[in-house]
Amino acid sequence: MLRLATITLLLPSVMALPEAILASTVYVDCDNGSGIEDGSPEHPFQLISSGMDAASYGDTVLVMPGTYSENIMVYMHDPDGMNRAAVIMKDGVSLASQAGPDSTLISAVGTEAGVYFDSCGAGTLLRGFAIETSGFGWGLRKSVVCWGSSPIIVENVLLPLYSGIYCRSQSCPLMEANTIVDGALTFTSGSGGAAVGNLIDGRIGVNSYTEPALPVLIEGNDIFSDMRSREDYGIDVRWATEGDVRIIGNTIRNKEVGALLCYGELSGNRFIDNTVNIEARMYCEPRSDILAKMNWWGTTDPAEIEAKIIDCHDDDAIPGCVDYEPWCLDEECTQSPVLPLSWGRVKSLYRPQ
Numbered sequence: 001m002l003r004l005a006t007i008t009l010l011l012p013s014v015m016a017l018p019e020a021i022l023a024s025t026v027y028v029d030c031d032n033g034s035g036i037e038d039g040s041p042e043h044p045f046q047l048i049s050s051g052m053d054a055a056s057y058g059d060t061v062l063v064m065p066g067t068y069s070e071n072i073m074v075y076m077h078d079p080d081g082m083n084r085a086a087v088i089m090k091d092g093v094s095l096a097s098q099a100g101p102d103s104t105l106i107s108a109v110g111t112e113a114g115v116y117f118d119s120c121g122a123g124t125l126l127r128g129f130a131i132e133t134s135g136f137g138w139g140l141r142k143s144v145v146c147w148g149s150s151p152i153i154v155e156n157v158l159l160p161l162y163s164g165i166y167c168r169s170q171s172c173p174l175m176e177a178n179t180i181v182d183g184a185l186t187f188t189s190g191s192g193g194a195a196v197g198n199l200i201d202g203r204i205g206v207n208s209y210t211e212p213a214l215p216v217l218i219e220g221n222d223i224f225s226d227m228r229s230r231e232d233y234g235i236d237v238r239w240a241t242e243g244d245v246r247i248i249g250n251t252i253r254n255k256e257v258g259a260l261l262c263y264g265e266l267s268g269n270r271f272i273d274n275t276v277n278i279e280a281r282m283y284c285e286p287r288s289d290i291l292a293k294m295n296w297w298g299t300t301d302p303a304e305i306e307a308k309i310i311d312c313h314d315d316d317a318i319p320g321c322v323d324y325e326p327w328c329l330d331e332e333c334t335q336s337p338v339l340p341l342s343w344g345r346v347k348s349l350y351r352p353q
Contacts, residue, residue: 022058026051029064048087048095048106057092058123065103071110076118077147077169085116086133089151094125101130101157101179108133112141114158117149117171124151132159143183146171150193158183164202167191172214192216192244201226206237206245215244225254232256234274237264238281252277262320266292268333271308273298280311280320287319296328 027044028051036043037050045051048068051061070086086108089095095115097104106129108114114131117124131143143158144165150172156179158164163183165175170190179199186205187193192214195204200223206216223234234252237245237260245264252258253272262284271277277297280290290311297305305327312321329335 023060024056025060025062026055027062027064028068030066030068031064052088052090052093052095055090055093057090059092060094060096063095063097063104063129065097065099067105067107069107069109071108074116074118076113076116076145078112084111085113085145086111087115089115089117089120089124089126089149091120092123094127095129096125097128100128101155104128105130105132108143110134113145114143115145117144117146117151117173119147120149120151122150122152124149126151126153126156128155130157130159131163133162142166143180146173146191149173152176153178157181167193170214187216190214194219196220198222200224203233204235206235206239208239213239215246217246217248218250219246219248221250223250223252223255233258233260235259235261235264237261238284239263261290263288264290266290267294270296270331271298272296272331274308276310277305277308278310278322278324280318280322282315282318284319290320290322292322292324293326294328294333295324296331296333297324300327300329 026039027041028048029044030046032044032046034043037045039045039051039054047070048063049070049072055061072085072088073083074085074088076083086106106114111133114133115126133141133143141162142164144153146167148169148171153165153173153175155177158178158180160182163181165185167173167187168189168191172193174194175185175198176196181201183202184205185195185200186207188207190208190213194217197220200221204218204223218235232255234255235247239262247264247266247269249268251270252274255274257279258271258274258277260279260281262281278292299305309322309324312318
Protein backbone atom coordinates (compact mmCIF):
# COMPACT_ATOMS: atom_id res chain seq x y z
CA MET A 1 0.00 0.00 0.00
CA LEU A 2 1.39 3.40 -0.95
CA ARG A 3 2.43 5.74 1.86
CA LEU A 4 0.63 8.81 0.57
CA ALA A 5 1.67 11.13 3.38
CA THR A 6 5.32 10.26 2.93
CA ILE A 7 5.12 10.46 -0.85
CA THR A 8 3.60 13.92 -0.64
CA LEU A 9 6.65 15.11 1.27
CA LEU A 10 9.18 13.50 -1.05
CA LEU A 11 7.80 13.90 -4.56
CA PRO A 12 7.69 17.24 -6.38
CA SER A 13 4.30 18.90 -6.53
CA VAL A 14 2.29 18.31 -9.68
CA MET A 15 0.20 21.09 -11.20
CA ALA A 16 -3.47 20.32 -11.56
CA LEU A 17 -4.43 19.17 -15.06
CA PRO A 18 -7.30 20.71 -17.02
CA GLU A 19 -10.52 18.78 -16.52
CA ALA A 20 -10.90 18.53 -20.28
CA ILE A 21 -8.03 16.01 -20.51
CA LEU A 22 -9.57 12.55 -20.76
CA ALA A 23 -7.36 9.51 -20.23
CA SER A 24 -7.54 6.57 -22.60
CA THR A 25 -6.01 3.10 -22.82
CA VAL A 26 -3.66 2.00 -25.59
CA TYR A 27 -3.34 -1.78 -25.98
CA VAL A 28 -0.18 -3.74 -26.86
CA ASP A 29 -0.02 -7.46 -27.69
CA CYS A 30 3.02 -9.08 -29.29
CA ASP A 31 0.80 -11.95 -30.50
CA ASN A 32 -1.34 -9.72 -32.73
CA GLY A 33 -0.95 -11.30 -36.15
CA SER A 34 -3.88 -9.60 -37.85
CA GLY A 35 -1.72 -7.11 -39.73
CA ILE A 36 -3.84 -4.27 -38.32
CA GLU A 37 -2.48 -2.19 -35.44
CA ASP A 38 -4.32 0.82 -34.04
CA GLY A 39 -3.98 0.34 -30.26
CA SER A 40 -7.54 -0.84 -29.78
CA PRO A 41 -8.41 -4.04 -27.86
CA GLU A 42 -9.26 -5.69 -31.20
CA HIS A 43 -6.10 -4.51 -33.01
CA PRO A 44 -3.38 -3.81 -30.44
CA PHE A 45 0.12 -2.64 -31.28
CA GLN A 46 2.77 -5.35 -31.33
CA LEU A 47 5.51 -3.15 -29.85
CA ILE A 48 5.56 -1.22 -26.57
CA SER A 49 7.29 1.66 -28.38
CA SER A 50 4.35 1.92 -30.79
CA GLY A 51 1.92 2.08 -27.89
CA MET A 52 4.06 4.70 -26.15
CA ASP A 53 4.19 6.81 -29.33
CA ALA A 54 0.39 6.74 -29.55
CA ALA A 55 -0.18 7.62 -25.86
CA SER A 56 -0.64 11.11 -24.43
CA TYR A 57 -0.34 12.53 -20.91
CA GLY A 58 -2.71 10.66 -18.59
CA ASP A 59 -3.05 7.61 -20.85
CA THR A 60 -2.26 4.01 -19.97
CA VAL A 61 -0.34 1.65 -22.23
CA LEU A 62 -1.68 -1.79 -21.26
CA VAL A 63 0.51 -4.72 -22.27
CA MET A 64 -0.73 -8.26 -22.77
CA PRO A 65 1.34 -11.31 -21.69
CA GLY A 66 4.40 -12.15 -23.77
CA THR A 67 8.04 -11.26 -24.32
CA TYR A 68 8.85 -7.79 -25.62
CA SER A 69 12.34 -7.22 -27.01
CA GLU A 70 13.14 -3.81 -28.47
CA ASN A 71 16.36 -1.85 -28.96
CA ILE A 72 16.01 1.93 -29.34
CA MET A 73 18.74 4.56 -29.69
CA VAL A 74 18.36 7.32 -27.08
CA TYR A 75 20.71 9.86 -25.48
CA MET A 76 21.00 9.05 -21.75
CA HIS A 77 23.31 11.90 -20.64
CA ASP A 78 26.12 9.41 -20.17
CA PRO A 79 29.61 10.11 -21.58
CA ASP A 80 30.56 6.45 -21.28
CA GLY A 81 28.15 5.29 -23.93
CA MET A 82 24.66 4.60 -22.54
CA ASN A 83 22.58 5.05 -25.65
CA ARG A 84 20.16 2.13 -26.04
CA ALA A 85 17.00 1.18 -24.19
CA ALA A 86 14.19 -1.31 -24.72
CA VAL A 87 11.46 1.08 -23.51
CA ILE A 88 11.54 4.88 -23.41
CA MET A 89 8.89 6.25 -21.07
CA LYS A 90 6.79 9.30 -21.87
CA ASP A 91 5.93 11.91 -19.25
CA GLY A 92 2.56 11.28 -17.58
CA VAL A 93 1.97 7.90 -19.24
CA SER A 94 1.34 4.69 -17.28
CA LEU A 95 2.92 1.50 -18.62
CA ALA A 96 1.29 -1.55 -17.04
CA SER A 97 1.06 -5.26 -17.73
CA GLN A 98 -2.30 -6.94 -17.75
CA ALA A 99 -1.16 -10.18 -16.07
CA GLY A 100 1.93 -9.18 -14.05
CA PRO A 101 5.64 -10.06 -14.11
CA ASP A 102 5.13 -13.83 -14.15
CA SER A 103 3.94 -13.68 -17.75
CA THR A 104 5.10 -10.31 -19.16
CA LEU A 105 8.81 -9.84 -19.88
CA ILE A 106 10.74 -6.85 -21.21
CA SER A 107 13.88 -8.46 -22.66
CA ALA A 108 16.42 -5.67 -23.04
CA VAL A 109 19.10 -7.63 -24.88
CA GLY A 110 21.92 -5.47 -26.22
CA THR A 111 20.80 -2.35 -24.34
CA GLU A 112 22.15 -0.35 -21.42
CA ALA A 113 18.71 0.27 -19.87
CA GLY A 114 15.62 -1.87 -19.89
CA VAL A 115 13.27 1.05 -19.17
CA TYR A 116 14.44 4.67 -19.37
CA PHE A 117 12.79 7.76 -17.81
CA ASP A 118 14.00 11.24 -18.84
CA SER A 119 12.34 14.31 -17.26
CA CYS A 120 9.20 12.33 -16.39
CA GLY A 121 7.00 13.64 -13.58
CA ALA A 122 5.12 11.99 -10.73
CA GLY A 123 2.22 11.07 -13.03
CA THR A 124 4.38 8.48 -14.81
CA LEU A 125 3.99 4.82 -13.80
CA LEU A 126 5.76 1.51 -14.49
CA ARG A 127 3.92 -1.52 -13.07
CA GLY A 128 3.98 -5.28 -13.30
CA PHE A 129 6.86 -6.35 -15.59
CA ALA A 130 9.76 -8.73 -15.43
CA ILE A 131 12.77 -6.90 -16.88
CA GLU A 132 16.07 -8.43 -17.92
CA THR A 133 19.06 -6.43 -19.16
CA SER A 134 22.27 -7.78 -20.66
CA GLY A 135 23.91 -4.79 -22.28
CA PHE A 136 27.34 -4.18 -23.73
CA GLY A 137 29.82 -1.31 -23.90
CA TRP A 138 30.68 1.06 -21.05
CA GLY A 139 27.22 2.03 -19.90
CA LEU A 140 25.63 1.54 -16.49
CA ARG A 141 23.39 -1.27 -17.70
CA LYS A 142 20.42 -1.35 -15.32
CA SER A 143 16.88 -2.65 -15.55
CA VAL A 144 15.51 0.87 -14.96
CA VAL A 145 17.31 4.23 -15.29
CA CYS A 146 15.80 7.57 -14.19
CA TRP A 147 17.24 10.92 -15.28
CA GLY A 148 15.70 13.95 -13.57
CA SER A 149 12.46 12.00 -13.14
CA SER A 150 9.93 11.27 -10.38
CA PRO A 151 7.95 8.23 -11.56
CA ILE A 152 6.18 5.51 -9.60
CA ILE A 153 7.84 2.12 -10.11
CA VAL A 154 5.88 -0.72 -8.50
CA GLU A 155 5.49 -4.51 -8.53
CA ASN A 156 8.22 -5.30 -11.05
CA VAL A 157 10.75 -8.14 -10.99
CA LEU A 158 14.24 -7.04 -12.08
CA LEU A 159 16.31 -9.99 -13.24
CA PRO A 160 20.07 -10.48 -13.52
CA LEU A 161 22.37 -9.72 -15.27
CA TYR A 162 22.77 -6.02 -14.27
CA SER A 163 19.44 -5.82 -12.46
CA GLY A 164 18.38 -2.79 -10.47
CA ILE A 165 17.17 0.81 -10.56
CA TYR A 166 19.57 3.72 -11.06
CA CYS A 167 18.36 7.24 -10.17
CA ARG A 168 20.36 10.21 -11.51
CA SER A 169 20.27 14.02 -11.72
CA GLN A 170 17.94 14.77 -8.79
CA SER A 171 15.40 12.13 -9.66
CA CYS A 172 12.77 11.51 -6.98
CA PRO A 173 10.89 8.26 -7.67
CA LEU A 174 8.68 6.10 -5.50
CA MET A 175 9.90 2.49 -5.80
CA GLU A 176 7.59 0.06 -4.02
CA ALA A 177 7.06 -3.72 -3.89
CA ASN A 178 9.66 -4.52 -6.54
CA THR A 179 11.88 -7.60 -6.50
CA ILE A 180 15.54 -7.07 -7.40
CA VAL A 181 17.47 -10.26 -8.11
CA ASP A 182 21.22 -9.80 -7.52
CA GLY A 183 21.37 -6.05 -8.05
CA ALA A 184 21.12 -2.60 -6.55
CA LEU A 185 18.77 0.30 -6.05
CA THR A 186 20.89 3.46 -6.30
CA PHE A 187 20.31 7.17 -5.62
CA THR A 188 23.05 9.37 -7.10
CA SER A 189 23.85 12.94 -8.29
CA GLY A 190 21.42 14.61 -5.91
CA SER A 191 18.59 12.10 -6.28
CA GLY A 192 16.15 11.23 -3.53
CA GLY A 193 12.77 9.60 -3.17
CA ALA A 194 11.34 6.54 -1.47
CA ALA A 195 12.29 2.86 -1.56
CA VAL A 196 9.43 1.10 0.21
CA GLY A 197 8.67 -2.60 0.70
CA ASN A 198 11.08 -3.97 -1.91
CA LEU A 199 12.69 -7.43 -1.84
CA ILE A 200 16.35 -6.89 -2.69
CA ASP A 201 18.97 -9.57 -3.16
CA GLY A 202 21.72 -6.96 -3.19
CA ARG A 203 21.88 -3.44 -1.76
CA ILE A 204 20.50 0.10 -1.61
CA GLY A 205 23.08 2.83 -2.26
CA VAL A 206 22.93 6.60 -1.62
CA ASN A 207 25.89 8.14 -3.42
CA SER A 208 24.94 11.74 -4.00
CA TYR A 209 28.02 14.01 -4.02
CA THR A 210 25.74 16.90 -4.95
CA GLU A 211 24.31 19.88 -3.11
CA PRO A 212 21.44 20.25 -2.73
CA ALA A 213 20.43 16.59 -2.49
CA LEU A 214 16.83 15.45 -2.09
CA PRO A 215 15.64 13.50 0.99
CA VAL A 216 15.77 9.70 0.88
CA LEU A 217 13.37 7.31 2.63
CA ILE A 218 14.35 3.62 2.88
CA GLU A 219 11.44 1.86 4.58
CA GLY A 220 10.19 -1.69 5.03
CA ASN A 221 12.59 -3.36 2.59
CA ASP A 222 13.96 -6.90 2.92
CA ILE A 223 17.64 -6.67 1.94
CA PHE A 224 19.65 -9.88 1.92
CA SER A 225 22.26 -12.05 0.22
CA ASP A 226 21.84 -15.50 -1.17
CA MET A 227 24.32 -17.57 -3.16
CA ARG A 228 24.02 -15.31 -6.22
CA SER A 229 24.46 -11.88 -4.69
CA ARG A 230 27.66 -9.95 -5.47
CA GLU A 231 26.97 -7.27 -2.85
CA ASP A 232 28.56 -7.70 0.58
CA TYR A 233 26.65 -4.84 2.26
CA GLY A 234 22.96 -4.05 2.50
CA ILE A 235 22.73 -0.24 2.70
CA ASP A 236 25.54 2.09 1.63
CA VAL A 237 25.26 5.82 2.37
CA ARG A 238 28.28 7.85 1.26
CA TRP A 239 27.07 11.41 0.71
CA ALA A 240 29.91 13.92 0.55
CA THR A 241 27.74 16.38 2.48
CA GLU A 242 25.19 15.60 5.15
CA GLY A 243 21.69 14.97 3.89
CA ASP A 244 18.37 13.62 5.07
CA VAL A 245 18.44 9.81 4.92
CA ARG A 246 15.82 7.92 6.95
CA ILE A 247 16.19 4.14 7.27
CA ILE A 248 13.07 2.73 8.92
CA GLY A 249 11.66 -0.76 9.52
CA ASN A 250 13.92 -2.69 7.15
CA THR A 251 15.21 -6.24 7.53
CA ILE A 252 18.90 -6.56 6.65
CA ARG A 253 20.27 -10.08 6.76
CA ASN A 254 23.14 -12.34 5.74
CA LYS A 255 25.48 -9.48 4.83
CA GLU A 256 29.16 -8.95 5.50
CA VAL A 257 28.17 -5.39 6.54
CA GLY A 258 24.50 -4.62 7.14
CA ALA A 259 24.83 -0.84 6.73
CA LEU A 260 27.93 1.14 5.72
CA LEU A 261 27.11 4.76 6.55
CA CYS A 262 28.36 8.32 6.49
CA TYR A 263 25.00 9.70 7.59
CA GLY A 264 21.53 8.48 8.39
CA GLU A 265 18.80 8.04 10.98
CA LEU A 266 17.79 4.43 11.67
CA SER A 267 14.89 3.05 13.72
CA GLY A 268 12.81 -0.12 13.86
CA ASN A 269 15.23 -2.05 11.64
CA ARG A 270 16.09 -5.74 12.10
CA PHE A 271 19.74 -6.77 11.66
CA ILE A 272 19.95 -10.55 11.38
CA ASP A 273 22.97 -12.81 10.82
CA ASN A 274 25.30 -10.09 9.53
CA THR A 275 29.03 -10.21 10.23
CA VAL A 276 28.90 -6.47 11.07
CA ASN A 277 25.58 -4.69 11.57
CA ILE A 278 26.71 -1.06 11.15
CA GLU A 279 30.05 0.34 10.10
CA ALA A 280 30.59 4.11 10.12
CA ARG A 281 32.42 5.15 6.96
CA MET A 282 35.81 6.83 6.94
CA TYR A 283 36.37 10.09 5.03
CA CYS A 284 32.90 11.53 5.73
CA GLU A 285 32.79 15.33 5.71
CA PRO A 286 31.46 17.03 7.69
CA ARG A 287 31.62 14.62 10.61
CA SER A 288 28.21 13.42 11.73
CA ASP A 289 27.03 10.96 14.34
CA ILE A 290 24.61 8.27 13.19
CA LEU A 291 21.35 7.97 15.13
CA ALA A 292 20.45 4.29 15.41
CA LYS A 293 18.09 4.01 18.36
CA MET A 294 15.37 1.37 18.72
CA ASN A 295 16.70 -1.26 16.33
CA TRP A 296 16.93 -5.03 16.75
CA TRP A 297 20.55 -6.14 16.57
CA GLY A 298 19.93 -9.89 16.58
CA THR A 299 20.68 -10.20 20.31
CA THR A 300 19.97 -8.54 23.67
CA ASP A 301 23.55 -8.90 24.92
CA PRO A 302 25.32 -5.50 25.07
CA ALA A 303 28.74 -7.00 24.34
CA GLU A 304 27.46 -8.79 21.25
CA ILE A 305 25.68 -5.65 20.05
CA GLU A 306 28.82 -3.56 20.50
CA ALA A 307 31.00 -6.09 18.72
CA LYS A 308 28.98 -5.74 15.51
CA ILE A 309 29.00 -1.92 15.43
CA ILE A 310 32.23 -0.35 14.12
CA ASP A 311 32.59 3.40 14.69
CA CYS A 312 34.72 6.15 16.25
CA HIS A 313 35.09 4.16 19.48
CA ASP A 314 36.79 1.33 17.61
CA ASP A 315 39.02 3.32 15.24
CA ASP A 316 40.18 6.92 15.68
CA ALA A 317 40.28 7.33 11.89
CA ILE A 318 36.50 6.88 11.67
CA PRO A 319 34.85 10.32 12.07
CA GLY A 320 31.33 9.17 12.96
CA CYS A 321 29.91 7.54 16.10
CA VAL A 322 26.81 5.33 16.21
CA ASP A 323 24.25 6.18 18.91
CA TYR A 324 22.43 2.85 19.28
CA GLU A 325 20.93 3.03 22.81
CA PRO A 326 18.20 2.21 23.63
CA TRP A 327 17.90 -0.90 21.46
CA CYS A 328 15.04 -3.35 21.00
CA LEU A 329 14.68 -6.42 23.20
CA ASP A 330 12.73 -8.38 20.58
CA GLU A 331 12.68 -8.58 16.80
CA GLU A 332 9.39 -6.69 16.54
CA CYS A 333 10.78 -3.84 18.69
CA THR A 334 7.96 -3.95 21.22
CA GLN A 335 10.39 -3.54 24.16
CA SER A 336 13.60 -1.63 24.87
CA PRO A 337 15.90 -1.48 27.90
CA VAL A 338 16.44 1.50 30.19
CA LEU A 339 20.15 1.81 30.83
CA PRO A 340 21.85 3.95 33.49
CA LEU A 341 24.90 4.45 31.24
CA SER A 342 25.31 6.40 28.03
CA TRP A 343 25.81 4.49 24.80
CA GLY A 344 29.46 5.58 24.64
CA ARG A 345 30.05 4.34 28.17
CA VAL A 346 28.46 0.99 27.37
CA LYS A 347 30.82 0.57 24.41
CA SER A 348 33.84 1.44 26.50
CA LEU A 349 32.94 -1.18 29.11
CA TYR A 350 32.90 -3.97 26.55
CA ARG A 351 35.80 -2.85 24.37
CA PRO A 352 38.91 -5.07 24.75
CA GLN A 353 41.62 -3.33 26.78
